[in-house]
Amino acid sequence: MSKRDQRTSYISSSSRISSDYYRIRRTSHSKISRQRSTPKLRSNDDNNNENIKSLRRCHSIHSVSRLSVQSTSPRDSSSDIRMIYDYYESNRSSLRKDEKFSSNVDKYGFVTSDGKKIKVIQNEEKKHDRKDAKRSLKWAHWVSNSKLVVRSGNFGISSYKFPWDSKFFKRISKGIPDSWRSPVWYYLATNGSTDTECDEDLVKTYKDLLKLPSAHERQIDLDIPRTLHSHIMFRTRYGPGQRALFDVLRAFSNYDEQVGYCQGMTNIVTILLMYYTEEYAFIMLTKLFAKCNLHDLYIPGFPALMESFYIQEKLMNIYAHKILVHFKNLQVSTTAYATRWYITLFTSDVVPHHTLLRIWDLLMLYGFDILYFVAVALLKYNEEILLSSDFDHILTLLSSSIKIADDDRLTRKIRKMYNKKGRAKLIVSFKEEYRNQSHLSI
């Protein structure tokens, strides 16, 4: 049976598969008595008072409802890969070696030292943390005073109804307090929908998709150890974080088969897994695909990426003309540095992590179009050094992590350009121009 046939039959008979699945699950449980010490991370039966607490981000991964089942497909190298992950899941003790790192991580979970020296927290960072805590409380007061809690959702993230107004947007542009990112991103990515039924269906779909073999498993497995190795969650080979990453990506490869798996998606899912359970990371990925039309970003030929280059250059012509001319003179092409920016939605260490979160706050609010402005603002932020640099230096600078000293300043730059009157029309006209042009070149 071809892969496509399997997919079709899966859709037409999902209920049958479902019952099969539970049968398989039962047998697998009786065969391998997994002694899983499940860390207590996020309560599933939140009440309103506990919402804030339960929504606090956790850096380890919960396998509360991990339901991976060995595929019944013929043995291939892919199923071997799954077996390795399964083995380590039931033999956690063999993974423990790397856990010594856990004591030396920053607040986001990035390993800050090699275990000998602990990084001194800078005053600037302390100040930022205090501010974040203060704002987090402010949000909590605001939410409880304005009665924004709708109901307790299954995972505690579908429970809010924020007002879709400029005041809310302004709060977001100041940076969502980190403990609030999970529900707010969800709210924004779903455009304010609190349709829990739809989520339940997606969770079910996710679990069903995990039972299918994926042609991309090998590639995904090759890329996992090369993604965000600096983060405590993802550095242990075959550990719970890598396992979750593997599962979300292989499930998604069967969800959007035309996309399958594209390098760069791994980075995006790591960020989601820092804020959501595995199932909800999958849901958020589907919502992000819908909101930002990421399908066109990843399908062969990368049409949305090519369009982004065009629009970015057009915007540079308006806002960063000197840089554009300088780059043209030195033959620095946009593909050379911005492919990574767009393909990973700026997640692959393009900017420091705290800056990335601010960019994602805007991405979740405004959608993909904001990224053209982020790109221009990043260049503009470094205008002086870029204009005085040669070809090598420019590319070295732009292909490393760009230092941003003041996130607020960068965000203001982005919003100023984005909120300019006539922006929407301008982008539409650029897109049209691009389409007409690419038709001609074909």
Place this chain on the structure above:
Amino acid sequence: MSSNYTYDYIIKYIIIGDTGVGKSCLLLQFTDRRFQPAHDLTIGVEFGARFVDVEGKKIKLQIWDTAGQESFRSITRSYYRGAAGALLVYDITRRETFDHLLIWLEDARQHSNSNTTIMLIGNKSDLESKRAVSYAEGEAFAQQHGLFFMETSAKTADNVEESFVDTAKDIYEKIKQGVFDVSNESNGIKVGGHLQSKNVLPLTTDNGNNCC
């Protein structure tokens, strides 16, 4: 990285091959002389540069490292044309990366300059116990297709320097023989400022300074 640093030639390279064979690690070992076991995934293309000395000439290598996943070829292909040297890399511990060499070679031949020097590299030679492709096989493939061949280890740095430098030597030989039209930068070679004045070849002077 100073723009005042003089060079006699700039030669452009491209590194290609399947995903996970160690292309970025080879580049890092060559440019920074270090090995990073958990090197980040290359998305699109990445850039590196280093000076080498060939017959007393200061040659700057500008190297494009490319993403190995097939879907990225639509982007990386445009980097073939401007390259005078290509390092085609496979992993000696993963047979399939060797089996795909023909596809890579066809791609390179189709999209690059016909004079491009291609060096076949069997990487990860430190993992002898996991070897899946013999040295003889690699050598035979290279011979059959007229490529240079070396086995390297980005981890131990074995042969890394040699693979980049030997490619440069061959390209320099070709420059001396007049195989390359060095007046046309799109061939992946650029002549340094002070050589331009001595050189009898007609050169475009739009960018006559030493700035690259």
